[in-house]
Amino acid sequence: MKHKSVWMHIGAGSFHRAHQAWYLHRLIQQGDDSWYIALGNVRNDATPMLTELAKQHGEYVLETVSPEGERHYETITSIKKILPWDEKISALIEQGSQENTKVIAFTVTEAGYYLTPNHELDLTQPDIQADLAGQAITIYGALEKILTARVAKHGKPVTLLNCDNLRHNGERFRHGFLSFLRQKNNHDLSHWVEKNTTSPNTMVDRITPRPTPDVRERVKAATGIDDHVPVMGESFIQWVIEDDFINGRPKLEQVNVEMVDSVLPWEEAKIRILNASHSCIAWAGTLIGLNYIDESTVKEPIYQMAWRYVTDNVIPCLTPSPLDLANYRDVVLARFSNPYIKDTNQRVAADGLSKIPGFITPTLIECYQKGITPQATAILPALFFVFFERWAQGKLPYTYQDGVLDEALHKKMMLSPDALTQFITNPTLFGELAQSTDFQQLMIKTVADIKQWALNNH
Incomplete structure (x- = not known):
């Protein structure tokens, strides 16, 4: 799969598997397999799920249900690589520094950006302090390590794509990240990020509850597949993205993603x-x-x-x-x-x-x-x-x-x-x-x- 382009996703929650992974799966279903997802997490809270997912070669069943109660089952195949967690986030760093990784996307929840009401990075937060001291607990600390390795290897551009419910999410993440780098006096990386990355604003929507044991039971009854990590969501889905990718992107418009000038x-x-x-x-x-x-x-x-x-x-x-x-x-x-x-x-x-x-x-x-x-x-x-x-x-x-x-x-x-x-x-x-x-x-x-x-x- 070396020649294929990689969408690295940070944040291995249910939402990613019911939303972004579903859209890339639809592209594969249409015969366009030029992109695949490498999935990992900054923290170790998703490790049990990722371990099970790795045993299933990244495949899992998505159950969707309409307001009328119609259930639909689909095996999602877009996640081809699981990035195992360790404290040094070494798998994320290794994947993110690869030349064929062209998009680094993330879902870390609204609180995961540590912004004040004026949308500035909240430097008083203990997690931010820890990352300023060299750890990788937040998206900022993680990306600093990933992109430092990328610059050292080849310095090819990459799109940093926020998929969370944050107003002006691309802009606000970017401002927080650049503030973090400046606070660390990492001016070289800060200048590289300004020139070699884009952060489009996005709007994502699909209600995705935390999976309960009965999802697994229904999946097995309906499909015969004993999936240890199925996911379920509503039938409604929407994704609107500003078309500002710096190093190529999947043909998302082919699967009804709305590519717009302003989200x-x-x-x-x-x-x-x-x-x-x-x-x-x-x-x-x-x-x-x-x-x-x-x-x-x-x-x-x-x-x-x-x-x-x-x-x-x-x-x-x-x-x-x-x-x-x-x-x-x-x-x-x-x-x-x-x-x-x-x-x-x-x-x-x-x-x-x-x-x-x-x-x-x-x-x-x-x-x-x-x-x-x-x-x-x-x-x-x-x-x-x-x-x-x-x-x-x-x-x-x-x-x-x-x-x-x-x-x-x-x-x-x-x-x-x-x-x-x-x-x-x-x-x-x-x-x-x-x-x-x-x-x-x-x-x-x-x-x-x-x-x-x-x-x-x-």
């Missing part, structure tokens, strides 16, 4: 309508004792929270748009209502400390700029506050996962008598609104309303 309208609609509503539903559902997104979405008060947030505040902020935003809202809420996906509130409720500034605060700020009081949007951070308070009290029904959570610090804050004041005056979460009396009063009232609602409905 902005799609990205804003996705992040504000889909991602923010998803979190709203997960936090609200958890507060009234529900476990799944679909059962939470079909509860009328929760459906209304999400619907009003989009209708009253997001659509006015995003108009004019080339997309039919009202239709997009309805499609999204229908997808969330799919009873066959069984996406958990736990998965979607994660990373709230990054989602508030990333997905929600921009709408709050723009509403005030337009003279609109963002009552419908204020419900989202209010839900998270009550949810987060329960986390601090040990009253959540599951473990809360958050990439920027400082357990001791946040527990202390949320258990203090002035927890709400500290929360709503936090510029990391709310930017300029942290100093706004109007916003503070709106939040105090909204949090009280949510607490009452949760009490009445639990």
Whole structure:
């Protein structure tokens, strides 16, 4: 496979295997096998899955399910190489430095970029500090080592492709990475990155829950394949990419990837309508004792929270748009209502400390700029506050996962008598609104309303 081009992917989660790997598999199905994926991880949390995947030669079954309950099974064949993990990420470095590796893509979640609300690299984060001292815990530390080896070998250009739900994801990752290199005084690599890489913005979409044991059972019953690492997702899928690849790319337009000049309208609609509503539903559902997104979405008060947030505040902020935003809202809420996906509130409720500034605060700020009081949007951070308070009290029904959570610090804050004041005056979460009396009063009232609602409905 030496002559073939390699798409190296960092981030071996379910989403990559249900999304990017599926598109490259479709190309292979069409007879274009000029690209394949080499898959690895920066951290060792995916090692058991990668070990099983290696035993299956990178192949696995993807189960998709429509809102009507139609299930479809497909063996995905685009991952031809598994990059085993070690502390020195040596397999990633070796693959990334190969001349035929022409795209390095990654899914490390929103929190994995360690950005402040002003989109600057947060140098106070312990993981960033560790990488500045020479480790490779974050995408930045990993890429520094990979690209240093690449430059030493041949210095051929490479596209660095962000596939996460981060607004302006290519630009913001790139700014963070270059800031990291400058902070390390690695100016030679910084100059090389500026000249020899591109970072297109992308918008990715497919709801992909964490696989549960019953997926494996259904796959075996339907296909006869005893797949140890199957993955499942909804039937809906979308990928929009700015066509700015520096060293060639797969013919993604042949498999319905939208190659565009600017991803902005799609990205804003996705992040504000889909991602923010998803979190709203997960936090609200958890507060009234529900476990799944679909059962939470079909509860009328929760459906209304999400619907009003989009209708009253997001659509006015995003108009004019080339997309039919009202239709997009309805499609999204229908997808969330799919009873066959069984996406958990736990998965979607994660990373709230990054989602508030990333997905929600921009709408709050723009509403005030337009003279609109963002009552419908204020419900989202209010839900998270009550949810987060329960986390601090040990009253959540599951473990809360958050990439920027400082357990001791946040527990202390949320258990203090002035927890709400500290929360709503936090510029990391709310930017300029942290100093706004109007916003503070709106939040105090909204949090009280949510607490009452949760009490009445639990």
